[in-house]
Amino acid sequence: MRITNKQDTRYKQFQIWLLVIIWSLYLGNCIFAAVPSTELVDNAEKYDGQVIEYQGEAIGDIMNRRNHAWINVNDGGRAIGIFSDKNLSDQIKKTGSYNQIGDTVKIIGIFNRSCADHGGDLDIHARELYIVQGGHKVEHPVNQGKLVIAGLLFLGVLATLIIPAAIDRFSS
Amino acid sequence: MLLRPTNEDLRTIAYYIGRLIVALGIIFIIPLLTAVIFGEWDLAADFLIGMLASIFIGLLLQKLFPASRDMNWSQGLAVTSISWLVAMFLGAIPLVLSGHYGSYLDACFDAMSGFATTGLALIQNLDHAANSLNMWRHLMMFLGGQGIVVIGLTFLVKGTAGAYRMYVGEAREEKVLPNVIQTARFIWMVSLTYLVFGTILLGIIGILEGMPVIRSFLHGLWVFMAAFDTGGFTPHSQSILYYHSFPYEIVTIVLMVMGTLNFSLHYALWSRNFKELFKNIETRTLFISLTVLFLIGTVGLTQLSTYPNWFAHLRKGFYQFISAHSGTGFMTIYAPQFPNEWGFLALLAIVLAMAFGGSACSTAGGIKALRIGLFFKSLLQDVKRIMRPGSAIVVEKFHHIKTIMIEDRLVRSAFVILICYVMTYLLGTIVGLFYGYPLDKASFESVSAAANVGLSTGITAPAMPTGLKVTYIIQMWLGRLEFMSIFVLIGLAIARFTGAKGRSQ
Numbered sequence: 094m095r096i097t098n099k100q101d102t103r104y105k106q107f108q109i110w111l112l113v114i115i116w117s118l119y120l121g122n123c124i125f126a127a128v129p130s131t132e133l134v135d136n137a138e139k140y141d142g143q144v145i146e147y148q149g150e151a152i153g154d155i156m157n158r159r160n161h162a163w164i165n166v167n168d169g170g171r172a173i174g175i176f177s178d179k180n181l182s183d184q185i186k187k188t189g190s191y192n193q194i195g196d197t198v199k200i201i202g203i204f205n206r207s208c209a210d211h212g213g214d215l216d217i218h219a220r221e222l223y224i225v226q227g228g229h230k231v232e233h234p235v236n237q238g239k240l241v242i243a244g245l246l247f248l249g250v251l252a253t254l255i256i257p258a259a260i261d262r263f264s265s
Numbered sequence: 266m267l268l269r270p271t272n273e274d275l276r277t278i279a280y281y282i283g284r285l286i287v288a289l290g291i292i293f294i295i296p297l298l299t300a301v302i303f304g305e306w307d308l309a310a311d312f313l314i315g316m317l318a319s320i321f322i323g324l325l326l327q328k329l330f331p332a333s334r335d336m337n338w339s340q341g342l343a344v345t346s347i348s349w350l351v352a353m354f355l356g357a358i359p360l361v362l363s364g365h366y367g368s369y370l371d372a373c374f375d376a377m378s379g380f381a382t383t384g385l386a387l388i389q390n391l392d393h394a395a396n397s398l399n400m401w402r403h404l405m406m407f408l409g410g411q412g413i414v415v416i417g418l419t420f421l422v423k424g425t426a427g428a429y430r431m432y433v434g435e436a437r438e439e440k441v442l443p444n445v446i447q448t449a450r451f452i453w454m455v456s457l458t459y460l461v462f463g464t465i466l467l468g469i470i471g472i473l474e475g476m477p478v479i480r481s482f483l484h485g486l487w488v489f490m491a492a493f494d495t496g497g498f499t500p501h502s503q504s505i506l507y508y509h510s511f512p513y514e515i516v517t518i519v520l521m522v523m524g525t526l527n528f529s530l531h532y533a534l535w536s537r538n539f540k541e542l543f544k545n546i547e548t549r550t551l552f553i554s555l556t557v558l559f560l561i562g563t564v565g566l567t568q569l570s571t572y573p574n575w576f577a578h579l580r581k582g583f584y585q586f587i588s589a590h591s592g593t594g595f596m597t598i599y600a601p602q603f604p605n606e607w608g609f610l611a612l613l614a615i616v617l618a619m620a621f622g623g624s625a626c627s628t629a630g631g632i633k634a635l636r637i638g639l640f641f642k643s644l645l646q647d648v649k650r651i652m653r654p655g656s657a658i659v660v661e662k663f664h665h666i667k668t669i670m671i672e673d674r675l676v677r678s679a680f681v682i683l684i685c686y687v688m689t690y691l692l693g694t695i696v697g698l699f700y701g702y703p704l705d706k707a708s709f710e711s712v713s714a715a716a717n718v719g720l721s722t723g724i725t726a727p728a729m730p731t732g733l734k735v736t737y738i739i740q741m742w743l744g745r746l747e748f749m750s751i752f753v754l755i756g757l758a759i760a761r762f763t764g765a766k767g768r769s770q
Contacts, residue, residue, distance in 0.1 A: 162475070172392060
């Protein structure tokens, strides 16, 4: 079967588009798939100076430093310090603590194995910050079983104080 | 020949353990109040259970085994070593009830780590821990740093000869003041005075660095307790890196150094005897050792270009070295960065810094500067003895509060403890190797546990083998009490079955 010039050109165009799509998917996956903290810390050299995506829960305090802020973000493995513009960090409304789950944030920024600007800290300088999911309050109801145990122990303490004294009085 | 401990001996031991446990139970009131203040009711129930369980067991022991006799040496030392184990089991109750631990063993690990001022931790989800839980974790360090027996001596036990024997069992051979009760109270006075100033200073820095006021002071209090008591627990999983603050690091360095100084030296400084700081064998040894080891570490880090500039190099390098040498265990890097980025030379230097440790009669662990200094002085004495004519008498002295002549008895006792530490470091390393960890990581973690430091290469984690958890608990216990009281306890246990009948004095 003969392939005409027109068919040949279309086939080549199709190949080029396919390559572009595959390459874009590969690049997108490489650069903008969230990298876990354990991977970042264990292979810090590999990611040093690269633009990466990191996602996790904002925990503790948002520490404002003039026009910037430090946020610590924990992805379930480790927490990593994020240095961002204050207008980016202002989006975060809730941070993780005993009483609440913090906002889940997605950060796109430069990863530093040993940041020259921050005394050698392993950190991420955020370029973009998105709230993926809002935080929420957490209830910690009192376990009734614990109260029963405490009550029994209290009775035990009373018994150790009262019974020997009563025996002494009775015997005397 | 070992004498078999009589039932009366065991009664005396049980009675005094009971007294110390009651003292521990009373202290649970601090985290309990914290839980009430912050409305952490579920945790309030945990601390109430811990408090009542301690008081109940303590009272029960006193009622069941009433004793009127004072303790002899073996009883005093046994009371101390057992009390530390009992404190671990009781201190772990609110930890495991909090839901932050995978098992009771993990909670016991953290309780021993806290009391022994080590700082290795198996807590999970620390970033969501309640204020009262953090208060208890750090309070355990503060209490353990001063000594569980010191607490008892301060509040509940009379200042008898037996009290002194318990005090010695807690690796505190030196009496700062003539009376052991006065010494215990002086230790508390120094610690509480520094606590007030340290908390205020760290609190102010926290506010300036962008933290809310109440959290700044709470963190200030907790970080002070962990720094001055050379403990190493922190309220967040990133250790001191959480704060991203150079001033915070500077203040914690000062606190770690103060915590690693001998309480006798603190007394000399409080008595305005500032010359002692420069003459004392411990401060000199610490200075020389830290300088030499940091230089070795610097060569190692520079060879690998680990840090981008000199400031980063000094900030990261010096902080980890001070933390290691003082036995604190605060970190401003992540655990895997030690084996991945520090290289063999810097890692070796930091392991040696951990192994040497701080001062005797301080809150620090490790072999101790006094013993290292004494070892080198006696080595010098022997070299001089060989080089001089046979008839020459070589007298070597050292200064520690007063000038002391080096005698064989002193050198021998220092050497025995030094060898015990080295053996413990080695045994822990062998267990680590047995579980398949590489030599550098296994030795690092073993020395960190036995010297009560708390730096980690990442081995210490909830998923680590049970055998290794138990090994590190024993190492922390041995290292904190400096072996003798535990050896006496083992001796008593053996004598109970094999010893000759007779009355111990």
